[in-house]
Amino acid sequence: MWKALKNIKNPSQTWTAVLLSVCVYAWVLPVFFLGFLQIIKVAFSEPYIQVPPYKDILTHFSWEAVEFKIYLANLYDLFNEKLYVYAFWRSIKIAGLSTFIALLVAYPMAIGLVMMPKRWQPSLLLLILLPFWTSFLLRVYAWIGLLNTDGIINMALMKIGLISQPLEMLHTDFAVVLGMVYCYLPFMLLPLYSTLQKFDWSLIEASADLGCRPWASFRQVMLPNTLSGIFTGCFFVFIPALGEIIIPILLGGSKSVLFGRVIWEEFFFNRDWTMASMLSIALLLVLMVPIYRAQKKGDL
Template identity: 45%
Template sequence: MVIVEPVCQRGRDPVVSRPAYLTLGEQFTAALSALLGWGPVRAAQSRLKEWGLTGRVAVTAVPYLWLLVFFLAPFLIVLKISFSSVEIAMPPFAPLVQWASDKVMLVRLNLGNFMFLWEDSLYLSALLNSLKMAAVSTMLALLIGYPMAYGIARSERHWRNILLMLVMLPFWTSFLLRVYAWIGLLGRNSPVNQLLVWLGLIDEPGSLLQTDWAVYIGIVYSYLPFMVLPLYTAIEKLDMTLLEAASDLGCRPTRAFLSITLPLTREGIVAGCMLVFIPATGEFVIPSLLGGPDSLMIGRVLWEEFFNNRDWPVASAVAIVLLLLLVGPIMLFQRAQQAAGGVHR
């Protein structure tokens, strides 16, 4: 016999408040907690904990280890090459460690590469020029990026994501391709030039290409998103009532910007400047493609040593010096930042 019980229910079921199904996320959590509760897993977990390896340590340590290995290993190789000397061989440098006889190991440290960097003024001037160009580009990026980030952070909420996406949009095409595009834009027969002539703003088309200005334009254009994003985050966090309070206390808008907005977004300014300055110092693609023979930058010199002169030891020495010169100040700066940040946080 079959009993058919017709059920017709309207509205919410008063008794069963839990849904009869679990969402995918709940299923995953349930499975995970079941797995973690399982005896052998628990035992292994407590063993690992004894060794100081908790979950948190694992998820942070593994990527750090990865980064360390792939930073340190190439660094040590480059360091080794920088103490070597040129040879017509494959690879084109003399081995650092040689066996003089069966029992005697000969380590030949060639300091000549570093001496050469010091003696030939090309390298020092290239380095100084890179620092100058990176500094100027960073300032330009800050001057363009700050109002931009401010505008985005103060726009209406539904506009913000669209504007931020537009800032990041260039990343969707290749960096190289975008720099190549600037060759077309800055050249003598570029549409920009033609427009300027047609408007009567300039008499004859000039070319910005192969000047320092082309390099500045290229760097500022390429690195602007790295400036805008940290600035946006800092400005968006700023409490607007602080500006109202300043205004209420008799502070004019310009003054309020200088004494409230600027100091309270300092972290964003520092982060953005570092993200632009550091890669811009070692930049070689932009000066090679857009710059002229005078736009000497250390990254470009390094590239030419490696691939044109095939002088790997000197190129490595350049790389090591550049790294030390950049890392030292950055670490000191970072520490000062942390000390200052600790006070007003």
């Protein structure tokens, strides 16, 4: 549609384009990109007990004397400090597991959703969005009440006599993964639903006619055709899960050391902005790969 307009070469249009972009840059570059440059700078600065808690890389003594000092201890710690390495791999594991479980839960749900009568689907989507739009914090909070040792789930299980002692569910990895799956499920469900909506169901009928059993036609026909939705969903679950802070703090307890939380605690409790910056850069570099791929694919 815009093709026709593409051919119009009008100098006033060029100026409009430039003007509009400048408006956007004028907002985003100073309040956002400047901050990233500063993070890189702070990551290589020496920590210093003052406000702000780091020494500048460049120190001007006078016009002639400028001291340029790069502090590399943080870079060394990033790879050698046990806590950071441990937190990193744990985050990858927990985020990966949560993404996988979210996919396992969301895929059948998305199929079920597409199978519902067309006129119900908007309302059903709304029901998915309702928990998604309710406060994140309060959704996590609800699970504390459910998972507690004197919580609803333990009470119910004891009443039916399935267990005699309350299960320790809160402050475990189980609770963290559950919380992540619960909070990020809509991110997985919506892309899957939109891909499945476009899926051509006659392909399934055709494969059945050719002798495919349902499971085989799922694996050989439906799965390859919905890969793009799967990737998008996994991307939108994995990325926030990797940097998650609130869920490990509230559901994971003190033992649940995840990467995002380590950054948070370095910053707020240890007041070590330099290490927090270094860890943020590490997290960003790790995320660059999936973000770049998602943008190439056109998800963003």
